[in-house]
Amino acid sequence: MAKRKYAIGVDFGTESGRAVLVDVSNGKELATAVYPYSNRVIDEYLPGTKIRLEPDWALQDPEDYIRTFKKTIPAVLKESGIDPVDVIGVGVDFTACTMMPVKSDGTPLCVIPQYRKNPHAWVKLWKHHAAQPEADKINATARAMGESWLDRYGGKISSEWFFSKTLQILDEAPEIYNAADRLLEATDWVIWQLTGVETRNSCTAGYKAMWSKREGFPHNEYFAALDPRLEHVVDEKLMRDISPIGNKAGELTAQAARWTGLKPGTAVAVANVDAHVAVPATSVAEPGRMVMIMGTSICHMVLGKEEHLVPGICGYVEDGILPGLFGYEAGQSCVGDHFAWFIENATPPQYFAEAKKDKVSVHAILEREAARLRPGESGLLALDWWNGNRSVLVDVDLTGMLLGATLATKAPEMYRALIEATAFGTRVIVDALDNNGVPVNELVACGGLPEKNKLLMQIYADVTGREFKVSASAQTPALGSAMFGAVAAGKAAGGYDTIFDAAPRMGHLKKQTFKPNPEAQKVYDKLYAEYVTLHDYFGRGVNDVMKRLKAIKVETRKA
């Protein structure tokens, strides 16, 4: 019998990095370690200075990423007690688009004293939202020039994405733009640090940087139209050679081996993204099963064999999730955040008192009370747009609505209506995919919400009419990264040759699933029809009251 082999996955989140050490044969998680970033999210002052950031800024410190490697990998080796020589591969996943300017040797500009006090020298975190004017320009220019790639992203590029952030650097800090030999995703940068080799992964290139396997990046004329200084950005600061995810990026350098306690030469996978590595980690490696990362928001991913334009999805990328398949991604921008808002801003004291008495969370109390209601019993219906609508309307100016309230309406009824609204939002996405050639037969959940809220899971099953399964891992992305590490190592080294071989062995789902209840489905079909009517009325231009109210609000606040 062959000796057991292991892989390590490192998941770089918003507030911390996490390593997990996994048995390659069965996906069993032997050890976990978390490193809370010492500089966390930088959104007020640049570290160690009184330099204040503007609103909507969100930065990170790249040295926190290196510290994550140094702290967590030795910790999981120690905890598991295994021999580092049996770790055959390492994979990482990251938030995205989280991007940074570096010198040609990989040195981040923000660690170089002459640039350290310029906020643009630092890592721009995914939720840095200060590049909206640049995103508007990117969209307007693309529309004016009839750029075909715009359709792949539901017709709109986000302010969070790569070239919005790049253009902001150029607009506001041309000296940083000029000093940057390379501009890249943090996920590619950490792989560079581990391997000494610069690579660019197909996932972020496709989903965040307008690249496609068939057409490459937008042409230079487009970039020149945005700004003449940007004409050669791809050749000057990016790379046209994009590595498909699932490939090996390189091998651990002697320096990275010293950081981590692993052996030099250990295989390292091409960089990846947290949501996308979760797909194989839930054992999904084929079309028809939609993976949903459910937390403050939802990221929906489904694989397809063919290319289809699906209006209003975030994007689709060939090789974007798994090699050889089209990865379709959609999103809902307000899910866990929605319930947190409700508890903070609209839940009366008696539920807090009850939670205290029963020693549970207020969420648990509201869920318990809401679970006693039958579908339709509250008479309420909501539009889940408290944070705009990502898919399929792609409109941040839409706002939330609650309808059907009476003097007898209670907080758990409203809480349930908000859950139902997010479920209807998911069904709109499922229907859009399903009706445009990308079938969705089953839902697979991972993330924080499915662990916490069983009522929510049942409602999603009832509303979508699909069986809903849950990842067995509480740290699905880190597990997914470890799987890519095992694939980078290859079968000969004790790993797998493809992610398709790894997924069924290392990815697991819980036995308990949520099956649609036919009685509930019948009622929800009726409520969903009402939801869609209101969705289209308010969201597709019949009555733009939400936008007009927002315009009045903005005007009033300026006055």
Place this chain on the structure above:
Amino acid sequence: MAKRKYAIGVDFGTESGRAVLVDVSNGKELATAVYPYSNRVIDEYLPGTKIRLEPDWALQDPEDYIRTFKKTIPAVLKESGIDPVDVIGVGVDFTACTMMPVKSDGTPLCVIPQYRKNPHAWVKLWKHHAAQPEADKINATARAMGESWLDRYGGKISSEWFFSKTLQILDEAPEIYNAADRLLEATDWVIWQLTGVETRNSCTAGYKAMWSKREGFPHNEYFAALDPRLEHVVDEKLMRDISPIGNKAGELTAQAARWTGLKPGTAVAVANVDAHVAVPATSVAEPGRMVMIMGTSICHMVLGKEEHLVPGICGYVEDGILPGLFGYEAGQSCVGDHFAWFIENATPPQYFAEAKKDKVSVHAILEREAARLRPGESGLLALDWWNGNRSVLVDVDLTGMLLGATLATKAPEMYRALIEATAFGTRVIVDALDNNGVPVNELVACGGLPEKNKLLMQIYADVTGREFKVSASAQTPALGSAMFGAVAAGKAAGGYDTIFDAAPRMGHLKKQTFKPNPEAQKVYDKLYAEYVTLHDYFGRGVNDVMKRLKAIKVETRKA
């Protein structure tokens, strides 16, 4: 100089009766006394029995009315120290429709032992809501027969009104219907007890019993169509001789003089209704000024010289408010109740903590925070239909809606949006009257809300673009009744010959008024346009989602 003369007004409310003793020359209130009804609102068990009432029932005990006279009038005489001989007149006002079955001598059936255990023998209070099937039948039959009077009531008779309640007695307790020699409003009954003379006032006859000065009651064929036993109800149990309000009903009997300590022969005014007597008590006795009784709900009253059909108002009655004028009445069913609901069901703990710390009500905290916002600043818009819509849509199946919420939305913003929604609701009524020949140039408020919430008053002024004045009296209806008492006495006795003479002398408004702010008006004009669009979309059949949700809710609860 003539000796000072006084009048007493007695206001019969839902929970208590109140007497006020007023100086006839200037309306000054010298003394007040309140009697909380010993049997309050009877909505669970018949007094002294285990006989349980069905849901939606609400009864009163007529002996509480007599006890009100016996307790409060001697109390105000004593408190003021005046000579009873100087009290020249008494007036009363009542909730309506509050009706009862009595014998031909006025004895209530519920005090007769053989009927006492039958709930139908008791006084049906205005908010007795168990006669909806009867109201439906009254409306359907009237529509089928093309009854012209239906239009005077906005096309719909309420379950609260006189013949709905009468028909319920006949349907459910024919033995009580048969035993009742007379069926009448409690307000007419108390006048009968004071004077020994049965009279019927034009206000309740017109607003609650489908009577009009020009056409009388609906014809016997209509009543026969409702139920053959009801054919001669008017001649058998009511009275066709209707006394205009402002007239004298009779004089105090020896018995009533013993109850009250007043002199036998004191003039007693024709019975009246709480909302309607408030009009002259706010000095309003001419067209163009709309009086609003603002509490849990709003009752709007305005006088007109001519007869106009105004779609969606509660009704208009010639001589209904003041003699010789058409009294137009409209209503909003959810105002104070709305804010109370919000505090009980959607206000988070920190505002309760703040209220406790500052030793004020939660309302006061929310008002203070909401007052810091500018019109339009919250981005929110609501439809104030938490308790259906009375005017102008006359539809109890409509429900509440809040739109424009974001993750940054706070409780005071929602609170303000609800206030604004009720103001928009008032503007719809003002516009309906104004556009249909019943001008509204100014608003005059009385009731509990104007005392408590200055922000609300300013918002109503800004939204309607009308100056908003406030009654100087905290007990406007009782003052109004005293004024009708002074008119019943007449000028020769030291009172007034008409209510038009009394109103400017005895009715008073506060000096502080609320004038529309032109800047706020501009923003509210925009928001009101949005409100009207949604009002018509949801309320006039474009999208009947509220009704369908209610139907699903009812179905679910039955299942």
